[in-house]
Amino acid sequence: MKRRIWLFILTLITLIFSVGCFFDKEQTIAPRKKQDGLVVYQIFVRSFYDSDGDGIGDLNGVTKKLDYIKSLGVNAIWLNPIYPSPSYHGYDVTDYKDINKEFGTMQDFENLINKAHENGIKVILDFVPNHTSSKHPWFEKALKGDRKYKNYYIWSNKDTNLKELSGIGQKAWHTKxxxxxxxxxxxSEMPDLNYDNKKVRKEIKEIAKFWLDKGIDGFRIDAALxxxxxxRYKDTVAWWQEFANYVRSIKNDVYIVGEVWDSEGKIAPFFTAFDSCFNFNLAEKIIEAVNTGFSTKLSPRIKNCYDTYKAEYKDYVDAPFLTNHDIDRVMSRLDSVEKNKAAAVIYLSLPGNPFIYYGEEIGMKGYKPDEEIREPFKWYRVSGEGQTKWEMIKHNVGEYSPSVEEQDKDENSLLNFYRDFIKFRLNDEVMKHGDIVPFDINPLVASFIREYNGEKRLIIVNIREENITIDKDLLSKNGFEKIIKGKAEDVVENGIQKYQIKPYEYIILSNK
Ligand SMILES: [Ca+2]
Ligand SMILES: [Ca+2]
Structure with a gap:
């Protein structure tokens, strides 16, 4: 009899445990569609296009310039924060369910969503869940001693080391x-939210739902780490799984791209929640390769990174880019249109969803401080309708003054180069969806293969200041005989047939 009771208890425990595991798994990785095939244009709204003459870029300005955005060939935009905020950048939010008056009204936003969708362009919102503004009513109530809202934030106790540094190495504890x-x-003016408080997690989910109901297509998650x-790294990943499962229950194809600025190993588990994570490390490697003229094992390194991701989540979608609103502009770092084109070909040929930072396509320059890498977009060489003026332009004026106006007319401009290459990418299934296969010819070129259903593309970019030659034999042995994009000259050196590629130019070959 005793044995039976024990057996019963044991069965019960096993049952509870396995049900627990089942739910755990549900929680971890909900089924989802692989969301590749996008090319995303990042817009710092304040700097983009001013529709009403106050000098500040706004939502109607973005709507007005959808034709330009469409002309780039991109199929999605990411808007930097558009919520009410006391700062110019908007990462300190005072109301998560409203629009910054300087940018327009909720109606303007709804109009932008509709018009973008009519043009086949998805809209991704910047989502800032780690902290609020110190001027957010929640924090103001908390400071006044409201217990409910006090618990929305994180407060020291008697054991707290007030000299502790935060996750980015700054002073962590502040007082009013x-x-x-x-x-x-x-x-200090962006107090962190307390995610141990269920009410905070619920608020954040409700905010996400609010914007999904407005029709947005995705979120860029700020400071996700x-x-x-x-x-408490594991708790962070678990929270994002909880969040992702929730938003996918509302819109199953919502696209989530996370800002996780860390090593590949640290990023990888986030793919169990997010569709994509920005590849900050790869951005540096690409710029470094073009800058130094050495691609040292670039494609095997990329493959290693993807293997790390794949080990955590099979259908990860990388988000390659060169720079964004937090990094010195690529034209300032490469300092030549030709080099910028080479860097663009590399990242726009990689798997995943590439992100283009507004102004990159016309070669805008800018070094930190942050304001100077977020300068008004240059529609005109001098000025004209819609030009934003919220700050003085420092890096893109006078002698170096790139503009849409001029580059539109020049078929060899950086702008038309971007347009052409983005269209090529999105019209080619292999470039859109293919996996990467390392193919490192030599350190003087950046080269790799993309493969999709047996069809292959070999991308070779000359990252040198001089002509380089590639043995035709080496390529045809691997099935690549036909150049489908870019140009090379046929030359013979010592009786050997070669392709000669000019400085910073590229070729793409097909195996069919
Ligand atoms: Ca305006
Ligand atoms: Ca935090």
Missing amino acids: DGQNYYYATFW HVYEGK
Whole structure:
């Protein structure tokens, strides 16, 4: 009899445990569609196009310029934060369910969504969930001692080391009254939210639902790594799984791209929640390769990175890019249109969803501080309708003054180069969806293969200041006889047939 009871208890425990595991798995990786095939244009709204003459870029300005965005060939836009905020950049939000008055109204936003969709362009919103503004009503109530809202934030206790540094190595604990200290990862005026509080998690989900109901197509998740700080990395990933499962239950093809600025190994588990993560490390490698003229094992390194991702989630979608609003502009770092074209071909030929930072396509320059890498977009060489003026232009004026106006007319311009290459990518299934196969010819070129259903593309980019030659034999042995894009000259050296590629030019070959 006793044995039977034990057996019963054991069965019960096993049952509870396996049901638990089942739910756990459900929670971890909900089935989802692979969301590749996008090329995304990142817009810092304040700097883009001013529709009403106050000098500040706005939502109607974006709507007005959808024709331009479409002319680039991209099929999605990511808007930097558009919520009410006391700062110019908007990453300190005071109301998550409204539009910054400087950018327009909710109606303007709805109109933008509709017009973008009519043009086949998806809209991705910047989502800033790690912290609010210190001017957010939640934090103001918390400071006044409201218990509910106090628990929305993170406060010190008697054991807290007030000299502790935050996840980005800055002073973490701040105070307004000299007694109560709150945690802020990035800045004293951006207090971190307390994700141990269920009510906070619920608020954040409701905010996401609010925007999904408006018709947006995706989220770019700001500071995704910092939700729970360092030691609680696993909790952070688990929270994003919870969030992702929730938003996918509302819109199953919502696209989520996370800002996880860390090593490949640290990024990889985030693919169990996000569709994509920005590939910050790869961006540096590409720029470095073009800058130094050495691609040292670039394609095997990319493959290694993808293997790390794949081990965590099979259908990961990379998000390659060159720079964004937090990094010095690529034209300032490469300092030549030809080099910029080479870097563009490399990242626009990689798997995943490439992200283009507004102004990159016309070669705008800019070094930190941040304001100077977010300068008004240059529609005109001098000025004209819609030009934003919220700050003085410093890097793209006078002698170096790139503009849409001029580059539109020049078929060899960087702008038309981007347009042409993006169209090529999105019209080619292999370039859109193919896997990467390392194919490292030599360190003087960046080269790799994309493969999709047996069809292959070999991309070879000359990253040198001089002509380089490639043995035709080596390529045809691997099935590549036909150049489908880019140009090379046929030359014979010592009796050997070769392709000669000019400085910073490229060729793409097909195996069919
Ligand atoms: Ca305006
Ligand atoms: Ca945090």
